[in-house]
Amino acid sequence: MKLPGLGLIFDFASNYMWLLQIFAILFLIRLIYWVFNRKNNEKLEMTDAWWGPGSKPRTPEDESIRPFKVETSEEEIKDLYQRIDLTRFTLPLEDSRFHYGFNSNYLKKVVSYWRNQFDWKKQVEVLNKFPHFKTKIEGLDIHFIHVKPPKPPSGHKVKPLLMVHGWPGSFYEFYKIIPLLTDPESHGLNYNQVFEVICPSIPGYGFSDAPHKKGFNSVAAAQIFCKLMSRLGFQEFFIQGGDWGSLICTNIAQMAPLQVKGIHINMCFIENGNFSMLLSLLLGRWCPWLFGFREKDLQLLYPVKKIIGFVFKESGYMHIQSTKPDTVGCALNNCPVGLAAYIMEKFSTWTNAENLNLEDGGLEKKYTLDDLLTNIMIYWVTASIIPSQRFYKENLGQGLGVHKHSKMQVSVPAALAAFPCELLHCPETWARKKFPNLCSYTYMARGGHFAAFEEPVLLADDIQKFTGILKRK
Secondary structure: OOOOOHHHHHHHHHHOHHHHHHHHHHHHHHHHHHHHHHHHHOOOOOOOOOOOOOOOOOOOOOOOEEEEOOOOOHHHHHHHHHHHHOOOOOOOOOOOOOOOOOOHHHHHHHHHHHHHOOOHHHHHHHHOOOOEEEEEEOOEEEEEEEEOOOOOOOOOOOEEEEEEOOOOOOHHHHOOOHHHHHOHHHHOOOOOOOEEEEEEOOOOOOOOOOOOOOOOOHHHHHHHHHHHHHHOOOOOEEEEEOOHHHHHHHHHHHHOOOOEEEEEEOOOOOOOOHHHHHHHHHHOOOOHHHHOOOHHHHHHHOOHHHHHHHHHHHOHHHHHHHHOHHHHHHHHHHOHHHHHHHHHHHHHHOOOHHHHHOOOOOHHHHOOHHHHHHHHHHHHHHOOHHHHHHHHHHHHOOOOOOOHHHHOOOOOOEEEEEOOOOOOOOOHHHHHHHOOOEEEEEEOOOOOOOHHHHOHHHHHHHHHHHHHHHHHO
């Protein structure tokens, strides 16, 4: 039976198939655009969180900002010395250098300096040279330093810059770079941008309260720091970080893209696009042009066997802290010398892998013992080593790529300073998978993982470069 009008439909379809194909292509393009645009515009939502003890009280939280000073006492120092005096040392293996961990021959020198020459009271004065504050957010007392320019330049708008540390560092990592950003003229730097700098302690680190509940990860820290910046009255601001600070800043940009005017990082966390990255790593040495690799990338990524071997040797701490942080924390929280060895070893090999071959770990090449021990003391006097290690379990304990933020891109203008001795090199082509609006990518001349602590001038230069690019846009 022939249906009326059906022939007309077939005739139209056959005569105008090209038109239908065009419509199909346009629809497909629009669908692809919608999918990718939706991904790029996606943001992390703020939640109603409470990390303090017990249930969230019904009364409003005290939002006052209170001045804070680092203090010490004779009892605190006496207790430290007693524990140091009880230290038992084990002889290192002959010619082991730093290949077995912190060499105990050099550790004796560090401990002797700590016990007999290091002046904690003097370093407390150094810590207090910048203004410290605390404020309650989501049940936790959040510590931060807030440094404003002593001589705000006329005709130039001062830019707020949030700088976030990582592990096993602290807010003290930024003490050398802060003056370069807030008062460049006094340091002989001809910078066009002047900043006021806010450096908080991640909850569980230093003088910030530790969370009382499970689940406090980088997104939770990002939300607290977003609220901190809002409480300080900043509607727009820049962010900078390395290590955990890089991930927290990434989450801040994903959570508050309208407030963040730019993100500058010196370590890049990329969990999306793992297959394409693996493929480029396997084949990039032979056809770098296919994956956008440059000559410097080839130098820093290959041979792969060497890089993988280094990561394997340096990641043991991460497995422990991502699974059972409290166990090793018990030992570190009760033995100051053990704490110093555990933390300072990272400042050796993470600054330069070649330091493994030195008996003193090369620690005094880039740092002073006063600076290294001040960072140790911040962990010691606050008993923060265990909660700081728990941050690994909260972020990595469920595996890689399982969190929503790991699959999201960052839409705000971004910059990456690629230091040559960073734990893992991230080529620009990889960074663009996470940061499609990457405005600045710099192969740094020297330096490793602790950029602000090790190379403050180089990092300050790159921050200036990035904000200058944004200003010209």
